[in-house]
Amino acid sequence: MATLLVAASAWAGGPAVPVTRNLQADGASSTQRGVPIMLVFSAPGCRYCRLLDKDFLKPMLISGDYTNKVLIRKVMIEDDATLVDFAGKRVGADKLAKRYHVQVTPTVLFL
Numbered sequence: 827m828a829t830l831l832v833a834a835s836a837w838a839g840g841p842a843v844p845v846t847r848n849l850q851a852d853g854a855s856s857t858q859r860g861v862p863i864m865l866v867f868s869a870p871g872c873r874y875c876r877l878l879d880k881d882f883l884k885p886m887l888i889s890g891d892y893t894n895k896v897l898i899r900k901v902m903i904e905d906d907a908t909l910v911d912f913a914g915k916r917v918g919a920d921k922l923a924k925r926y927h928v929q930v931t932p933t934v935l936f937l
Contacts, residue, residue: 840884846899848910849922853937856897866900867923867933875932896936903931 843866846852856863866883868875883900886892901909903923908916917925926935 841887843879843883843887843898843900845902845905846909847907849899849912850910850914852897852899853912856937859894859897861894861896863897863899863937865935865937866898867903867926867928867931867935868900869904869931870902871904872931878932878934903928 846865849863849865852863866875866878868878883898886898892898901919901922903919905919908918909922911917911922911925923933926933
């Protein structure tokens with residue numbers, strides 16, 4: 827019973843989906859590993875983004891079944907921080923979203 831409670835607790839909290847700050851480094855890692863990048867555009871107040879995290883992305887991370895199949899990263903488009911794009915240039919998350927024609931959240935891209 828205790829094992830079940832610990833497992834349920836780990837599943838509920840689970841690991842956070844990594845928010846990318848450097849797509850150039852993520853791209854190099856994905857190339858080295860030979861896997862695509864699953865890039866999730868998300869927003870803090872987005873109810874569907876939270877559901878995607880809880881019901882799909884976290885279980886994917888917890889299971890370990892996708893570790894060698896895909897590199898999962900998140901871009902928070904309402905985040906004021908800048909990140910490094912695939913070309914090594916600094917760009918705002920909102921500008922990156924526009925570059926990929928992201929108009930709603932969540933949006934999932936495979937690159």
